Amino acid sequence: MADFLANAHAFWEVARFPAGGFLCLAGALLCLVGTVGVLRFPDVYTRLHAASITDTSGAALLLVGMMFLAPGWLVAAKLVAIGLFLFLTSPTASHALANAAHTAGVQPIIGRVGAGTDETGDA
Amino acid sequence: MAYFLGLVLALAGFWLAMSGHTEPLILTLGGVSIVLTAILAYRLDIIDREGAPYVRSFGLLAYYPWLFWEIIKANWVVIKACLKADLDIAPALVKVKTVCGSDLAKVTFANSITLTPGTITVEIEGDKLLVHGLYEQGSQPEAFADMDRRCARAVDGKGAA
Numbered sequence: 001m002a003d004f005l006a007n008a009h010a011f012w013e014v015a016r017f018p019a020g021g022f023l024c025l026a027g028a029l030l031c032l033v034g035t036v037g038v039l040r041f042p043d044v045y046t047r048l049h050a051a052s053i054t055d056t057s058g059a060a061l062l063l064v065g066m067m068f069l070a071p072g073w074l075v076a077a078k079l080v081a082i083g084l085f086l087f088l089t090s091p092t093a094s095h096a097l098a099n100a101a102h103t104a105g106v107q108p109i110i111g112r113v114g115a116g117t118d119e120t121g122d123a
Numbered sequence: 124m125a126y127f128l129g130l131v132l133a134l135a136g137f138w139l140a141m142s143g144h145t146e147p148l149i150l151t152l153g154g155v156s157i158v159l160t161a162i163l164a165y166r167l168d169i170i171d172r173e174g175a176p177y178v179r180s181f182g183l184l185a186y187y188p189w190l191f192w193e194i195i196k197a198n199w200v201v202i203k204a205c206l207k208a209d210l211d212i213a214p215a216l217v218k219v220k221t222v223c224g225s226d227l228a229k230v231t232f233a234n235s236i237t238l239t240p241g242t243i244t245v246e247i248e249g250d251k252l253l254v255h256g257l258y259e260q261g262s263q264p265e266a267f268a269d270m271d272r273r274c275a276r277a278v279d280g281k282g283a284a
Contacts, residue, residue: 030198030202033202033205033206034205036205036206037201037204037205040205040210041205041210041212042210043214045214045243045245045255046212046214046257048243048255049201049240049241049242049243049257050201050205052201052237052238052239052240052241052243053198053201053202053205053240055238056194056198056238056240057194057195057198057240074140074143077140077141078140078141080140081137081140081141087238088234090238091233091234091235091237091238092234092237094237094243095233095234095237095243095244095245098237098243098244098245098255099245099246101245102245102246102253108214108216108255109214110214110215110216111213111214111215111259112211112212112213113210113211113212113213113214
């Protein structure tokens with residue numbers, strides 16, 4: 001049993017670097033997807049939807065990947081704290097942006113967009 | 124009292140996770156800062172359900188895994204919308220009526236909607252939320268009923284909803 005545990009630990013010590021690197025890469029890719037969405041979507045509200053990909057899955061995958069690469073529990077705990085604060089504050093920031101746009105009177109584009117219709121959004 | 128103990132425990136845990144030192148001097152300094160923070164919070168009168176929700180929020184422990192799964196599913200939809208060769212979205216603005224009673228439950232519900240990609244809470248007025256959705260069919264008021272009920276139950280306890 002002790003032998004097995006030692007083996008599992010040795011395997012984990014080797015495997016966590018490629019696994020963490022892969023997760024970080026996936027998170028970075030999702031952030032890129034979010035950016036593409038921000039550039040493509042027509043108005044401020046729809047762009048916020050694209051930005052929320054970066055906020056949620058991109059940040060989460062990056063943080064989990066960094067936890068895999070972390071040298072000890074202390075660093076992992078700090079990353080967990082960062083994730084917790086991010087999950088509490090990023091929706092608040094998105095809501096503040098959307099609410100500011102709404103209060104300022106920015107009219108959202110309603111109805112079908114794309115595939116035939118031309119993109120006539122600003123803001 | 125339970126909120127006070129919860130606050131002290133949360134602060135102590137947070138301090139230990141941030142510092143990681145166990146020398147007597149550093150521990151004493153940490154203890155002093157925790158006591159100081161607790162006194163200040165008491166004087167500000169913010170040790171209540173909203174200021175220190177670390178105890179009696181076990182309902183949230185069951186709610187968050189469900190929310191994470193919802194976020195993953197919604198992420199996939201928005202990622203596809205971002206990368207589709209022809210832009211094909213149908214944004215909509217809907218009014219959602221919530222059953223959440225307390226402010227904390229309403230905030231949790233509104234934050235959950237915003238955290239889920241594809242839907243954003245634009246405004247809260249009383250028990251009505253103005254929600255902007257990326258897809259018209261995915262953001263009808265009925266689509267949020269399940270999340271609404273779970274939020275009310277997680278924050279306000281079994282009695283609500």
